[in-house]
Amino acid sequence: MDFRLTEEQRLVQETARDFVDREIVPHVREWEAKGEVPKAFYAKMAGLGFLGAPVPPEYGGAGMDYVSFALLIEEISRGSSSVRTTVSVQTSLSESTLMLFGSEEQKKEWLVPLAKGKRFGAWALTEPEAGSDAANLATTATLRGDEWILNGAKRFISNGSLADYVFVYAREPGTQRHEGLSCFMVPKGTPGFSVTKVETTTKLGLRASPTADLAFEDCHVLKGNLVGKRGGGWDQAMRTLNNGRLGIAAGAVGVARAALEAAVKYAQQRKAFNRPIGDFQLIREMIAESAMEIDAARLLTLRAAHMRDLGVDNTKEVSMAKLFGAQMAMRVCDRAIQVHGGYGFSGDFDVERYFRDARILGLYEGTNEIQKLIIAEKVLGPTAKK
Numbered sequence: 001m002d003f004r005l006t007e008e009q010r011l012v013q014e015t016a017r018d019f020v021d022r023e024i025v026p027h028v029r030e031w032e033a034k035g036e037v038p039k040a041f042y043a044k045m046a047g048l049g050f051l052g053a054p055v056p057p058e059y060g061g062a063g064m065d066y067v068s069f070a071l072l073i074e075e076i077s078r079g080s081s082s083v084r085t086t087v088s089v090q091t092s093l094s095e096s097t098l099m100l101f102g103s104e105e106q107k108k109e110w111l112v113p114l115a116k117g118k119r120f121g122a123w124a125l126t127e128p129e130a131g132s133d134a135a136n137l138a139t140t141a142t143l144r145g146d147e148w149i150l151n152g153a154k155r156f157i158s159n160g161s162l163a164d165y166v167f168v169y170a171r172e173p174g175t176q177r178h179e180g181l182s183c184f185m186v187p188k189g190t191p192g193f194s195v196t197k198v199e200t201t202t203k204l205g206l207r208a209s210p211t212a213d214l215a216f217e218d219c220h221v222l223k224g225n226l227v228g229k230r231g232g233g234w235d236q237a238m239r240t241l242n243n244g245r246l247g248i249a250a251g252a253v254g255v256a257r258a259a260l261e262a263a264v265k266y267a268q269q270r271k272a273f274n275r276p277i278g279d280f281q282l283i284r285e286m287i288a289e290s291a292m293e294i295d296a297a298r299l300l301t302l303r304a305a306h307m308r309d310l311g312v313d314n315t316k317e318v319s320m321a322k323l324f325g326a327q328m329a330m331r332v333c334d335r336a337i338q339v340h341g342g343y344g345f346s347g348d349f350d351v352e353r354y355f356r357d358a359r360i361l362g363l364y365e366g367t368n369e370i371q372k373l374i375i376a377e378k379v380l381g382p383t384a385k386k
């Protein structure tokens with residue numbers, strides 16, 4: 001087993017680190033306050049191939065392996081969890097959908113502009129009555145002639161108001177649970193498709209990431225906008241989420257690293273009782289625990305990414321990396337605030353934002369509880385009653 005990064009992986013990491021320090025860190029507070037990230041910033045990111053990182057070059061992407069992708073997402077998350085969310089949804093969910101299930105024609109038409117960052121994607125599974133229980137989704141898709149007609153509502157969709165292409169999960173009328181689900185690409189501006197609510201600065205965290213509710217009222221899309229197999233939507237969604245969760249696991253490492261770096265800097269500068277607080281053993285313990293936990297989360301993440309590169313099933317390992325990462329990030333960000341004392345609570349220091357942003361990691365793309373169910377099923381086998 002070789003834990004060293006390849007030359008190429010190190011280059012991705014260094015390029016991303018430098019980009020984040022120059023293009024994200026100086027602006028992130030302003031973006032969070034305004035509730036948006038300027039499109040001009042994403043154009044710069046696209047120039048480096050980051051918006052199509054894992055997409056093969058023949059479809060306009062950077063062709064990175066998943067270990068490089070995880071390192072890239074870690075760096076982006078160190079700068080901004082909002083930007084990381086947009087990039088994750090663009091790459092791990094939207095582009096993944098096309099890479100895994102899209103036809104050649106769909107890849108040429110939609111994947112190329114997504115990978116080049118000329119278009120944005122969103123991925124819509126969750127509904128008001130279907131979150132963890134996604135198989136309860138009620139949005140319908142009815143085939144009439146050459147068109148599918150969509151009716152229903154989606155909740156909490158990241159990039160929902162930004163996206164040019166929304167990948168929407170819907171079921172054929174009369175079907176239930178895991179049956180009859182399919183994925184449809186709905187372009188922005190399609191009559192009957194509207195963004196009903198956009199949450200930005202009122203959220204606990206991710207304040208520069210547009211989270212939107214979507215509505216479909218007799219929304220007609222062409223037959224050719226079905227992505228993947230008719231009725232195969234459940235398996236498609238689960239396989240896509242496997243890629244998405246890898247991005248979140250890497251994101252957890254990034255935000256936690258930012259919190260630890262801030263805590264270390266503060267511990268070296270702040271004095272109490274005539275000494276830097278970093279001299280106190282109780283502070284040193286917090287730093288040591290955080291450093292260890294971040295490393296453990298990164299190793300879990302890179303193992304899951306490596307398995308993805310090998311093409312072996314990594315469902316359990318991805319869920320472990322996401323679950324451990326989400327829990328770890330909360331602990332590390334909490335300690336970082338503790339090291340900052342009252343200043344950590346004040347909003348004048350970034351640790352306050354890291355703490356708020358870390359909270360989403362255990363909620364979206366499967367809560368911590370859902371990851372535990374997935375892991376337990378892999379370890380113990382399915383429960384008697386499904």
Ligand SMILES: Cc1cc2nc3c(=O)[nH]c(=O)nc-3n(C[C@H](O)[C@H](O)[C@H](O)COP(=O)(O)OP(=O)(O)OC[C@H]3O[C@@H](n4cnc5c(N)ncnc54)[C@H](O)[C@@H]3O)c2cc1C
Nearest residue numbers: 123124125126131132156157158211363364365366367369
């Ligand atoms: C900022 C943000 C961005 C998001 N982006 C997207 C997006 O881009 N696309 C998308 O489709 N969705 C998105 N979501 C939705 C997100 O994935 C869901 O909120 C999440 O899956 C949880 O669903 P829920 O909110 O309905 O909670 P619920 O499913 O109602 O869960 C409530 C609680 O019950 C627990 N619970 C539920 N079932 C079980 C069980 N069987 N055993 C034990 N505990 C259980 C949960 O773990 C949780 O603690 C986003 C959400 C947020 C907040």
